[in-house]
Amino acid sequence: MQKRSQETRSNILQAALALFANTGYDAASVAEICQAAGVSKGAFYHHFPSKHAVFMEILQNWLALLEQQMVATLQEAQDVPHALLHMADLMQHIFEQASGKMPMFLEFWAQASRDPEVWQVVIAPYQHYQQFFEALVQRGMAEGTLEAHNSQVAAQSVTALALGLLLQGILAPTQADWSTLPKQSIQILLQGLAKK
Template identity: 30%
Template sequence: MANEGPGERVGKRVGERVGEGVRARRRAETRSALVREARALFAARGYGAVGLAEVVRAAGVTKGALYHHFDSKAALFRAVLEQVQREVGERVAERAEEQSGVWGQLTAGCAAFLDASADPEVQRVMLVDGPAVLGWNEWRALDEATSARHLSEALAGAIEAGEIPRQPVAPLTRLLSGAMNETALWLASSGRPEDLRDARAALARLLEGLRSSEE
């Protein structure tokens, strides 16, 4: 076999890189389709009522392709939950950033979390099935990386600005986060539209109680 010339070797390497890029794109598209279809099914019917065969059918891929990305149904659900929690965190941050002052950002972000929690898809995936499927500790770790992180940053900013008396941020974050998560769980089981309005009003009063008194 004749030796390859420089041009042929370069062409071969370029072809290999192009081929790998195409394969990587297809893998990403397959994973995205699996997460998208699983999310729709989990949100509509709940984790326990959905089988992997349904997800594979809806995504238009093989079961082997699914197992290439996720080694179990729980692992697929975790990817869905991560996506939902990340989106909730982004909604909270976006609403907060619309406000100019640190106090307005804190209160707007907390209200946005309750609003997001009223979304049936968020309720089912993040609040009902999330702790049950992954366990409380893993669910809390995911929450810490998204909504709780935004809350901690907002509280730290409010303390630094003198809006809240100086105190350790970590326990305050967990107390407030726990209260809001419990309220969100309650909203998930509530059938009354006015409960969200009442919860937001109660949250506003709770936050106002944290605020520094004017001299």
């Protein structure tokens, strides 16, 4: 039966995710992860070559999930302004499901800014999303729903707004209604982009 093996693997990943988010990558020791996962160190190093490898797998799972949700959200959008609002919905959804694990995002970002290996894994999807938003804005301008703008600037502004809200949500999770704020923010930005 390889079921147990899979469960062990999954337990390790889950425990590592929680600890990385709560205490940070460095502070979370392998021993702690093993204890939280109910697994021995031997099992840990049987399934993963290093602590860093666990981090990378969590990162890639996260990116894959993001990609998947993004594509899904996309497919139910005709109008460009509505597509952006759908994105805001997606964001709210991410906020809700990532309870307590959002600081992990900071960990990803910090490591990406230092470790070239992590950077390469992160930068590709980042550019991908960026280009996607750019195309979206261009489509909006073509279909006449958006005012003429530098589409790159517009795309970066959208991304920045999303990232900034995420950051604020990490630091001050009780200071705003994070279930409605993303949508309202995007709406303001949209009014700046939209044709009147």
